[in-house]
Amino acid sequence: MADFHEPRYDLRVSVPVACSNCGALNGADFKSCIRCASPLDPNAAVAFGRARVPVTRTRSRMGAGDERLLGQWRAESLPVAKALLAITLAVYGMQFLLAYRQEPSLATIFSGGGVIDALRAGAMLSDPRLVAMEPWRLLSACFVHFGLLHIGMNMLGLINLCRLLEPSIGSVRLLILYVLSGIISFAGSLAYYTFTHHPSPTAGASGAIFGLMGAVLGFMFRRKDERWKTWLGQTIAYSVLFGFAMGGVNNAAHISGLLSGVLFGWLVGDGAPLPSTLWQRLVAGACAVAVLTSLVLARISDLPELLLGLG
Numbered sequence: 449m450a451d452f453h454e455p456r457y458d459l460r461v462s463v464p465v466a467c468s469n470c471g472a473l474n475g476a477d478f479k480s481c482i483r484c485a486s487p488l489d490p491n492a493a494v495a496f497g498r499a500r501v502p503v504t505r506t507r508s509r510m511g512a513g514d515e516r517l518l519g520q521w522r523a524e525s526l527p528v529a530k531a532l533l534a535i536t537l538a539v540y541g542m543q544f545l546l547a548y549r550q551e552p553s554l555a556t557i558f559s560g561g562g563v564i565d566a567l568r569a570g571a572m573l574s575d576p577r578l579v580a581m582e583p584w585r586l587l588s589a590c591f592v593h594f595g596l597l598h599i600g601m602n603m604l605g606l607i608n609l610c611r612l613l614e615p616s617i618g619s620v621r622l623l624i625l626y627v628l629s630g631i632i633s634f635a636g637s638l639a640y641y642t643f644t645h646h647p648s649p650t651a652g653a654s655g656a657i658f659g660l661m662g663a664v665l666g667f668m669f670r671r672k673d674e675r676w677k678t679w680l681g682q683t684i685a686y687s688v689l690f691g692f693a694m695g696g697v698n699n700a701a702h703i704s705g706l707l708s709g710v711l712f713g714w715l716v717g718d719g720a721p722l723p724s725t726l727w728q729r730l731v732a733g734a735c736a737v738a739v740l741t742s743l744v745l746a747r748i749s750d751l752p753e754l755l756l757g758l759g
Contacts, residue, residue, distance in 0.1 A: 629659020
């Protein structure tokens with residue numbers, strides 16, 4: 449017989465726990481804070497908007513598989529962050545192998561090849577005519593990088609930001625945020641370079657990563673968390689340091705990704721701790737399919753060879 453308790457709550461809800469030491473949001477089954485490692489009080493429920501959701505100890509017959517079907521992924525294990533990291537590293541590995549076959553040298557190891565090699569992997573040329581021919585490069589370019597330093601810095605930023613965001617907004621929403629921010633960042637880049645009449649090859653996860661930074665800002669602002677001011681200062685400092693202070697950086701993509709992330713974080717700020725909805729899981733599934741499809745299309749495209757012949 450099923451167990452009943454009063455008051456009754458939806459068993460699918462995983463209530464986040466606020467750290468009494470630093471205030472960080474943590475998953476319901478965390479034993480210690482993800483930020484400061486302080487012990488957590490499992491009864492320290494977090495306010496959803498104006499209502500406070502209590503924690504109840506209720507036994508359930510649902511197994512792990514049932515929870516996944518209901519969208520209650522264990523976000524604290526960072527499944528989406530790990531998947532994005534694995535895909536990006538795999539794309540760079542393929543890019544490197546393609547380049548190394550043509551030019552086996554030490555320089556190729558660090559650079560990952562030239563522009564044509566990057567285009568074969570999925571990079572984008574900021575030319576509206578070429579993007580109209582292959583619009584999926586707006587997404588595939590998020591997983592392509594120009595060298596070990598480029599991918600190393602971006603993946604370090606990805607993991608650090610996902611450690612904050614994925615337990616807070618959930619894996620499903622994180623995947624949607626990353627893909628949409630990446631597409632919007634390169635769309636903004638395309639608009640900027642079209643306006644300035646200066647087309648150039650571009651790629652990298654930094655636009656989507658700036659989307660993650662913006663989402664943290666929007667999330668805290670919506671929740672009236674005073675730390676948003678400190679985070680804004682850190683974001684601006686990061687933007688100046690790695691954007692305007694360094695040459696060859698796509699600042700248009702960074703700004704576009706950042707603004708899209710702020711909007712996304714603000715929109716999900718109240719309901720993010722709740723399990724994802726069916727439509728959100730469907731959108732996330734479509735995003736996953738779109739990522740893989742865009743990378744396959746990049747690999748079989750004839751555009752790089754066409755450009756190589758014209759050059």
